[in-house]
Amino acid sequence: MSTAKRPVDLQTGWPNPGLLPPARLESAAHTVLSDPDLTRESLKYGPDEGYPPLRESVAGWLTRFYKPQDAISYDRICVTGGASQNIACVLQTFTDPVYTRNVWMVAPTYMRCCRIIDDGGFGNRLRGIPEDEEGLDIGYLAKHIETSEQNAIAEGNLEPKLKTRYPWRKIYKHIIYAVPTFANPSGKIMSLERRKQLVKIARKYDALIITDDVYGMLQWPGSATANKSVLGGAVLPRVIDIDRYLDGGPTSEWGNAMSNGSFSKIVAPGCRTGFAEATPKLAWGLSQCGSTRSGGAPSHLVASMIHQMIATGGLDDHITNVLLPAYAKRYRRMMQAIRARLFPLGVTVPQPDKEVAGGYFIWLTLPSGLDGEEITKRAEEEEELMVCAGPLCNVQGDEGDEAMRFSHNIRLCFSYEDFDALDDGVERLARVIKTCMQE
Structure with missing residues (x-):
């Protein structure tokens, strides 16, 4: 022993x-709760899309780090209750438990996500995509998603069966889940070419790619003597950025990718605050999930505090x-x-x-x-x-x-x-x- x-x-x-950072949170909370106007706004239910100042500050913050071709606009941002809660909302809003064929997950995968997807009605339709040196075996995915699609056609599964059509809802045929940058658990970085190929497959098969981009800002040189320039911005464009521009941009107003962000890894898990970025149409649709519509965006008070942390540079x-x-x-x-x-x-x-x-x-x-x-x-x-x-x-x-x-x-x-x-x-x-x- x-x-x-x-x-x-x-x-x-x-x-x-x-x-x-309890001291930074305390300072942000003091700012919010000592100003009557800020207090009044932060203690309300709040708008469905989330605390407006946080949507603005997150859009600017992401623009500075990821440096897309154009600045990210606030209408691409929806405040969430964190990355995990948001996946559940995505499944509730943009899938049909019968019509949506499969949920594809890069394997090995984030272990807790399987339970969320199971709760969404897809426990028997989870499918793995093996990793290779470039982060995802794109040939494997292309082969098996085509087979899945042909099976659905043969079965006559051509229209959503359970979900009603609404202006805020699009039902996707497939969901693809990945952690492209510093994957949990493998730590791999999906190559740029694979990210492009993944977007093309999503467009071809009407899939929504959910990328957990929760580790993207936690990057450093691999060794103490490595090039320090990696600290100046993102190692690669996110999948959402590729969908925004590849071959002229999204093929519809909904797009085929959503970036799932969280402050759990960079502020504190107890904040229970995150954000999604997508096309303005999809971001708005996400905000119309029933549990959000019931009372407005989750984590409204903490969202106001995190906005203060971003706005002040903290x-x-x-x-x-x-x-x-x-x-x-x-x-x-x-x-x-x-x-x-x-x-x-x-x-x-x-x-x-x-x-x-x-x-x-x-x-x-x-x-x-x-x-x-x-x-x-x-x-x-x-x-x-x-x-x-x-x-x-x-x-x-x-x-x-x-x-x-x-x-x-x-x-x-x-x-x-x-x-x-x-x-x-x-x-x-x-x-x-x-x-x-x-x-």
Whole structure:
């Protein structure tokens, strides 16, 4: 048994409590609640599309970081209750549980998203798209989405069956879910060419691409000696930016992509505030989801506080001077430990020598013959170490392809645990792997 003094958590995908900005939130709250006009506006139900000043400030903030060809207008922004809640609203508004054929998810996938999609009525129609070195196997998707479409035609599934047509609603035939930049869990970056190909497929098959762009601003040079210019803006255009301009722009007023954003990773999860960007038509349609129409955009009060953080430069300062240095240091410490302790055992990681790194996670592939679930169980029992077994990142319900079962993988998170415990956690994992290899 290990003589470790305390548990080490490399599983939880949260920000470390020491990296949260309570003082900035307190200052923003004081500004809002000490001004009678701001107080009155922020304590109302608020408009469906969200707190207007936040929509404006988010549009400008995104424009400065992603640098699209044209400035992002506020009517492309809809305030949400966070990325997860928003996916549920998208399914409620833009899918029909009978007519919509499948929900396609890049695999390995964000584990909690499967439950949201299951609740939307698609539990038996979740389909995985395997990753390759460019972030998504576009040939696999093209082949299988065509088969899905032909099956729907043969079955006579040609019109929405359950959802009523309204001016704010378009029912898509397919949903495609991906985390293109610093993917959860693999950490991969989808290439520019694959992003373009993905948009073309979405247009061809009437699919809505939902991209979780929650890690895009958390990027840093892969090593301390790498080019620091990566800190000046986005590593690649988002899929929403590509849909906005590729081949003349969207083929309809609805478009085929939506960027799903959140302040959970860069302010605090408890804020429960996010934003979606899409064409003005789709953004407005999203705001007409029944649960939003009942009382206006969610998280109205906190939205007013986050607007203050953006408007005063406080959020950019927090990201630049607190989060990026801390996460870069954490990532490099964990990668240094992985190279020293796990690579000699035959463990591998995708793109080990990244020029640009980011996000929260590192995805491990174990040597042949080792089982991720067994390693995870023994790590907790023998070393008081918590890690995430690869099969938790399977696309739930799609068990047909062995390459998308991830039984030989483990996900590590470097964002949550205290910095000084990261090296120790990797060392504990190495002991477990060595023991299993010797048995």
